[in-house]
Amino acid sequence: MRQAGLLLTVIMIVLSPLAAFAAPAPVALDMRIAGDDSVTRIVVEFDRPIDVSHQLLDKPWRLVLDFNKIGYGFSDDVVGDKGLISGLRYGDMGGNHSRIIFQARHPFRIRKMATRAEGESGRYNLVIDLEVTGQEAFEKALDRSLTTSAVVNTAQKRDRLGATREKDRPFTIIIDPGHGGIDDGAKGVGGTLEKDVTLAFAKTLRDALTRETEAQVFMTRDDDVFVALADRTGFARQHEADLFISIHADFLRQHGVRGATVYTISEKASDQVAATVAANENLADSVAGVELPADESDVSDILVDLARRETLGFSVQFARLAISDMKGFARLIKNPHRYAGFRVLKAPDVPSVLIELGYLSNKDDEKLMNENEWRRGVADRLVDAIEKFAALSSRRLAAKSSSD
Ligand SMILES: [Zn+2]
Numbered sequence: 001m002r003q004a005g006l007l008l009t010v011i012m013i014v015l016s017p018l019a020a021f022a023a024p025a026p027v028a029l030d031m032r033i034a035g036d037d038s039v040t041r042i043v044v045e046f047d048r049p050i051d052v053s054h055q056l057l058d059k060p061w062r063l064v065l066d067f068n069k070i071g072y073g074f075s076d077d078v079v080g081d082k083g084l085i086s087g088l089r090y091g092d093m094g095g096n097h098s099r100i101i102f103q104a105r106h107p108f109r110i111r112k113m114a115t116r117a118e119g120e121s122g123r124y125n126l127v128i129d130l131e132v133t134g135q136e137a138f139e140k141a142l143d144r145s146l147t148t149s150a151v152v153n154t155a156q157k158r159d160r161l162g163a164t165r166e167k168d169r170p171f172t173i174i175i176d177p178g179h180g181g182i183d184d185g186a187k188g189v190g191g192t193l194e195k196d197v198t199l200a201f202a203k204t205l206r207d208a209l210t211r212e213t214e215a216q217v218f219m220t221r222d223d224d225v226f227v228a229l230a231d232r233t234g235f236a237r238q239h240e241a242d243l244f245i246s247i248h249a250d251f252l253r254q255h256g257v258r259g260a261t262v263y264t265i266s267e268k269a270s271d272q273v274a275a276t277v278a279a280n281e282n283l284a285d286s287v288a289g290v291e292l293p294a295d296e297s298d299v300s301d302i303l304v305d306l307a308r309r310e311t312l313g314f315s316v317q318f319a320r321l322a323i324s325d326m327k328g329f330a331r332l333i334k335n336p337h338r339y340a341g342f343r344v345l346k347a348p349d350v351p352s353v354l355i356e357l358g359y360l361s362n363k364d365d366e367k368l369m370n371e372n373e374w375r376r377g378v379a380d381r382l383v384d385a386i387e388k389f390a391a392l393s394s395r396r397l398a399a400k401s402s403s404d
Contacts, residue, residue: 025069026049026070028046028073029073029123030073033082035084035130040082040084040108041127041128042126042128043126044100044125045126046070047122050068050070051068054113058142060170061103061104061108065099065100065101066098069097081210084106088100088101108133109130109133113128170215172217172239172242173215173217173241173243174241175205175206175218175220175245176245177202177220178284179194181224181226185250186280187251187360188361189363190363190367194360197249197357197360199221199223203222204375204376206219208380215386218235220232220235229285232344243386243389246345248277248357249356249359250280252277252361253361255363257362258359258364258365259332260332260356261332263342265315266340267341269339273333275340278342281343282343311350314351315345316337317351317389318351318385321389322355322382322385323337325384
């Protein structure tokens with residue numbers, strides 16, 4: 001790849017009558033991305049100095065780098081899924097214009113962007129530091145960079161990977177691993193922490209979705225950090241999510257109770273177990289010492305909104321699909337669709353379910369939830385359910401094989 005890029009540059013120079021006068025196009029020889037979900041550094045190494053300008057694009061969040069024509073010598077799989085960066089595309093835009101686009105998994109801001117010579121090597125590094133930010137801050141920065149976006153729209157057709165996928169906003173799923181950080185959640189009979197098992201499963205589900213569908217997937221956390229309940233629902237609303245799945249594994253006094261349960265929101269609990277589970281889960285904020293905002297609405301108020309917006313109907317629909325797909329693989333509790341007043345399910349415009357994978361108070365459930373194979377199996381069933389659900393919604397969620 002690197003050699004091909006260089007070779008191409010060499011041929012261009014030889015064939016161009018202006019070769020003797022025009023400087024050869026710089027070649028991006030290598031690209032490195034490092035960091036995590038909050039701060040990410042991108043380094044692009046060029047064989048000579050470059051001029052670069054940049055702009056931001058929304059939906060999905062992207063950083064666009066524009067160059068005079070450059071060659072591409074780095075490997076295609078340099079970026080899979082690193083830090084804030086979830087995708088890369090690059091190509092020539094026609095004329096003397098080349099472009100590299102980084103897609104981000106969260107709104108971000110550019111903390112630093114600089115080029116520097118690398119010692120005696122003659123190479124130049126373009127160094128970009130990105131930092132996660134809120135949607136509002138991103139939009140402000142976006143407005144400031146809009147002046148050049150006309151160029152993008154006319155040029156996008158030439159985008160190497162095609163611009164068609166960008167047109168429709170992809171089906172967007174928020175996976176919410178319960179608890180985290182200071183809030184361990186429940187503790188299993190064998191010592192498993194709920195916050196760990198929910199995160200492990202959420203990552204498995206995210207990876208399965210990313211691998212098998214074109215859904216846009218976000219997690220409310222992908223680390224051992226505390227996230228307030230209101231921030232979890234707020235995150236889903238901010239992304240205008242099509243589905244919110246909160247993952248839990250509670251502890252019950254009745255150690256014999258086991259199996260997965262899918263919960264939807266309701267003012268009145270379906271039964272005593274549901275009421276207990278919701279009460280436990282709603283404690284998450286106070287466990288972490290987080291005060292509820294004064295204007296925090298009651299679940300009963302939210303229900304009015306939910307009904308009006310038909311969100312609840314979609315939530316119930318997904319709960320049923322999830323149960324019927326999980327049935328053949330995972331053990332389910334008796335009456336596996338239950339409901340109660342979960343605060344984390346109250347986003348009025350995002351269909352939301354809370355899945356208790358099992359109960360950490362049951363040693364068999366605890367053992368299963370710690371097994372990779374079991375987690376993958378359940379995740380695969382949920383991917384099926386999500387695909388069916390997406391098919392019923394207006395948003396496209398094509399299987400990868402059918403569009404690539
Ligand atoms: Zn929980």
